[in-house]
Amino acid sequence: MAPINANDINDAKAFMPAKKVLPEVETDGANGNGNGNGNGNSPKGYSYETLLEIANFLLSRISVKPHIGIICGSGMGSLAETIQEPVSILYEDIPNFPVSTVEGHHGQLVFGKINDIPVMAMQGRFHYYEGYPLWKCCLPVRVMKLIGIKTLIATNAAGGLNPSYKIGDIMIVKDHINMMGFAGNNPLHGPNDERFGPRFPPMSKAYNYEYRKVAREIAKELNIDNIVREGVYTCLGGPNFETVAELNMLKMVGVDAVGMSTVHEVITARHCDLNVFALSLITNECVTSYDNNDEANHEEVLDVGRMRQDILRKFVSKLVERFAQIETNH
Numbered sequence: 001m002a003p004i005n006a007n008d009i010n011d012a013k014a015f016m017p018a019k020k021v022l023p024e025v026e027t028d029g030a031n032g033n034g035n036g037n038g039n040g041n042s043p044k045g046y047s048y049e050t051l052l053e054i055a056n057f058l059l060s061r062i063s064v065k066p067h068i069g070i071i072c073g074s075g076m077g078s079l080a081e082t083i084q085e086p087v088s089i090l091y092e093d094i095p096n097f098p099v100s101t102v103e104g105h106h107g108q109l110v111f112g113k114i115n116d117i118p119v120m121a122m123q124g125r126f127h128y129y130e131g132y133p134l135w136k137c138c139l140p141v142r143v144m145k146l147i148g149i150k151t152l153i154a155t156n157a158a159g160g161l162n163p164s165y166k167i168g169d170i171m172i173v174k175d176h177i178n179m180m181g182f183a184g185n186n187p188l189h190g191p192n193d194e195r196f197g198p199r200f201p202p203m204s205k206a207y208n209y210e211y212r213k214v215a216r217e218i219a220k221e222l223n224i225d226n227i228v229r230e231g232v233y234t235c236l237g238g239p240n241f242e243t244v245a246e247l248n249m250l251k252m253v254g255v256d257a258v259g260m261s262t263v264h265e266v267i268t269a270r271h272c273d274l275n276v277f278a279l280s281l282i283t284n285e286c287v288t289s290y291d292n293n294d295e296a297n298h299e300e301v302l303d304v305g306r307m308r309q310d311i312l313r314k315f316v317s318k319l320v321e322r323f324a325q326i327e328t329n330h
């Protein structure tokens with residue numbers, strides 16, 4: 001056959017279906033599973049040195065080093081409003097930091113004190129479905145570690161799968177199932193930097209037992225133990241809410257609440273030896289029957305966050321105080 005030339009190819013294009021224009025998402029350039037550094041060159045993510053630069057940039061803006069880091073879940077940004085003497089830094093003003101794209105996630109770090117304990121809060125987290133690879137969703141956790149944080153409090157909004165859970169309940173997370181990890185998507189994917197932690201970190205004690213016990217005591221003191229539960233969380237990739245069949249499968253394997261965050265943050269935090277506490281605000285009841293006409297929606301998620309903001313603020317303030325006491329006693 002005669003060789004083809006550039007013009008032939010152009011002619012051939014006329015018979016091909018139009019090329020789809022895909023939105024830009026960040027991949028590692030290798031297998032496209034989104035674990036890379038976003039520039040398509042390396043599966044590593046940002047280097048230790050780049051994260052150190054981010055940490056030093058933030059330290060240059062504050063006068064007191066925080067001990068406890070808080071991640072505010074969807075519609076729970078008002079947790080950061082309890083912070084006294086606040087110093088706020090917009091994500092867009094932080095070099096190499098991602099930006100928030102989801103309603104209910106303000107997009108700033110707030111430094112200051114809660115009950116006299118120096119803290120740092122993320123008013124807005126990053127999700128995989130926004131197009132960020134998992135390592136980038138968790139980048140702030142490593143920055144927290146470099147800044148000197150010892151304890152992470154992660155909060156999230158979640159659908160209640162356990163039939164005894166009610167909208168507005170607060171679930172202390174006692175464990176998670178890493179569904180995205182089952183499919184090979186893990187924030188620690190790629191070369192391991194031992195300066196953060198070991199290649200094979202254990203996860204059997206991911207959610208600190210002592211913190212969970214103290215949280216249950218605080219719930220009693222605040223007289224909210226009737227709405228505080230303890231259970232297993234799972235994270236799916238989103239952004240769609242789950243089908244009835246998916247939810248029934250998750251229920252069968254022991255999931256109590258389902259969301260689209262937290263698990264990878266906790267894995268990253270435990271990898272670098274942060275103590276972890278997490279809670280889920282149950283914002284909707286998962287639909288597990290085809291007879292049920294309810295449909296999950298983000299507006300309801302945000303509404304329940306607003307409805308529960310006073311209780312959550314009191315609860316988290318007490319958690320901060322008591323976790324700091326535990327850390328000084330150790």
Ligand SMILES: O=P(O)(O)O[C@H]1O[C@H](CO)[C@@H](O)[C@H]1O
Nearest residue numbers: 073074156157260261298301
């Ligand atoms: O996990 P957070 O950030 O609280 O948000 C939850 O709420 C959103 C859905 O309404 C999803 O992003 C889900 O993960």
